[in-house]
Every structure is written in structure tokens, then in C-alpha cells.
Amino acid sequence: MPVSRLVATEPEIETVAMPGGPVQVKWRRSGHARRLTLRIDPRDGTVVVTLPMRSSRRTGLTMLKDHADWVRGRLAALPESIVFADGAEVPVHGTPHAIRHHRHRPGAASIEAGEIIVSGDPAFLRRRVADCLRLEARRRLTALAWEKATVAGLKPRRVLIKDTRSRWGSCAPDGTLAFSWRLVMAPPRIQAYVAAHEAAHLRHLDHGRAFWSLVGELHAGWERDAAWLRRDGPRLMRIG
Numbered sequence: 001m002p003v004s005r006l007v008a009t010e011p012e013i014e015t016v017a018m019p020g021g022p023v024q025v026k027w028r029r030s031g032h033a034r035r036l037t038l039r040i041d042p043r044d045g046t047v048v049v050t051l052p053m054r055s056s057r058r059t060g061l062t063m064l065k066d067h068a069d070w071v072r073g074r075l076a077a078l079p080e081s082i083v084f085a086d087g088a089e090v091p092v093h094g095t096p097h098a099i100r101h102h103r104h105r106p107g108a109a110s111i112e113a114g115e116i117i118v119s120g121d122p123a124f125l126r127r128r129v130a131d132c133l134r135l136e137a138r139r140r141l142t143a144l145a146w147e148k149a150t151v152a153g154l155k156p157r158r159v160l161i162k163d164t165r166s167r168w169g170s171c172a173p174d175g176t177l178a179f180s181w182r183l184v185m186a187p188p189r190i191q192a193y194v195a196a197h198e199a200a201h202l203r204h205l206d207h208g209r210a211f212w213s214l215v216g217e218l219h220a221g222w223e224r225d226a227a228w229l230r231r232d233g234p235r236l237m238r239i240g
């Protein structure tokens with residue numbers, strides 16, 4: 001596809017051979033960028049190359065290769081990604097749970113006593129663990145969002161669970177709250193903070209002073225939990 005047809009909001013992903021192994025590159029084109037930039041997206045370990053309108057993708061590739069050492073160093077420093085597999089350890093509500101595959105147990109997957117028990121064909125294990133955690137996320141976050149909204153005298157229109165790696169929660173102007181299912185892995189205080197944050201957006205769609213004051217009423221000590229998300233959130237985004 002010619003570079004000129006790239007759309008700024010829809011990055012194109014490409015695997016690029018680099019010294020030290022292939023990397024996933026996300027190409028972005030921006031009318032605001034004055035120079036070519038490289039950054040690492042910690043959520044999925046891709047290299048994001050932002051090109052100003054007049055730069056060619058070939059210039060981007062040259063710059064990428066000139067910075068191969070930097071890219072390799074940054075990728076190596078990322079937290080390890082965890083794939084759902086038999087024996088893998090995954091936090092549920094902040095507590096480590098081991099995934100255990102029992103082929104002949106009835107039911108698809110369940111969370112019990114420090115373990116995630118998955119039955120059936122191992123080929124479906126990853127999917128079943130994800131479905132199970134998503135269901136648990138729905139249960140927990142729907143309850144928390146309603147609880148926080150009710151304290152503030154507000155009402156969400158509905159609560160959705162999404163597979164987002166870019167944000168923990170969102171509030172649409174129509175009052176729909178959405179949360180990333182990966183929040184199910186975070187400690188309960190963090191889940192409560194994100195629920196309070198999005199519930200507060202039902203009244204204030206911006207991040208102004210009145211908004212943060214309401215967040216403080218709904219979740220005392222939110223600063224510490226917001227800091228936790230900035231520090232430890234990228235690790236959770238790499239699980240699953």
C-alpha cells in the first residue's frame with residue numbers, strides 16, 4: 001500500500017527483520033509530527049514509528065535500523081508477557097492463581113481456591129481461561145460501577161467489558177461505562193478506583209477539579225491507586 005494512503009488513526013502493522021530478530025512495527029502518519037519518532041508500546045511490545053506527512057516509510061525503516069540497539073534494549077526491558085497455559089500463574093483480584101488443566105472435569109473453566117481449573121481439549125484452554133476471567137470481570141466491575149455510581153446519586157446506562165489494551169475504562173456521553181477485562185487481575189482497591197473514576201465521569205466528562213473531587217469522595221486515596229496503574233498496569237496488559 002502506498003505510504004500516502006496510510007490513515008493516521010489506523011496504524012498499519014508490519015513485521016520488520018532487524019539485527020537480533022524480527023520486531024512488530026506499527027506505522028502511524030501524523031499531520032502534527034514535525035519529525036520522525038520511534039517509541040515502544042509497552043502493552044503489546046510493538047515499535048511505533050510516527051512519520052510526518054512528507055517522510056517516506058523507507059526513511060522510517062532506515063531510522064529504525066539505525067536505532068536497532070535502542071529498540072532491542074527497550075524490548076528486552078519490557079515485563080515478560082504471560083500466555084494462558086497449563087501451569088502458568090495469573091493474578092485474579094491481585095492474588096496469584098495457577099492454571100490447571102483437568103481434561104475430564106465437567107464445566108469449561110472455574111476459579112477456585114487459588115487455581116483456575118480448565119477442562120476439555122487443551123486446544124481451547126487459552127480461550128476458556130480468557131472467557132472465565134472475562135465473566136468474572138463482568139461480575140466484579142458491574143457491581144463496583146453500580147456501587148460507586150449509586151453513592152454519587154448517578155446511574156450508568158449500561159456496563160460493558162471490553163478487550164482493550166489501551167485503556168482501563170471509559171465513559172461514553174450516553175452513560176455507557178466500559179472496562180478492560182484485564183482489570184480482573186488487579187487488586188480489589190485498583191478495581192474500585194477505576195470504577196469510581198468512570199462513575200465520576202457520569203457527572204463530569206472532563207478531568208477538571210470537580211471531577212477529581214468527586215473521585216476523592218468515591219474512592220479515598222485514589223492517587224496511590226492511579227500511581228499503581230501507571231507503574232504496574234503495563235504488566236497486566238501483557239497477560240493473556
Ligand SMILES: [Zn+2]
Pocket residue numbers: 197201207
Ligand atoms: Zn478519566
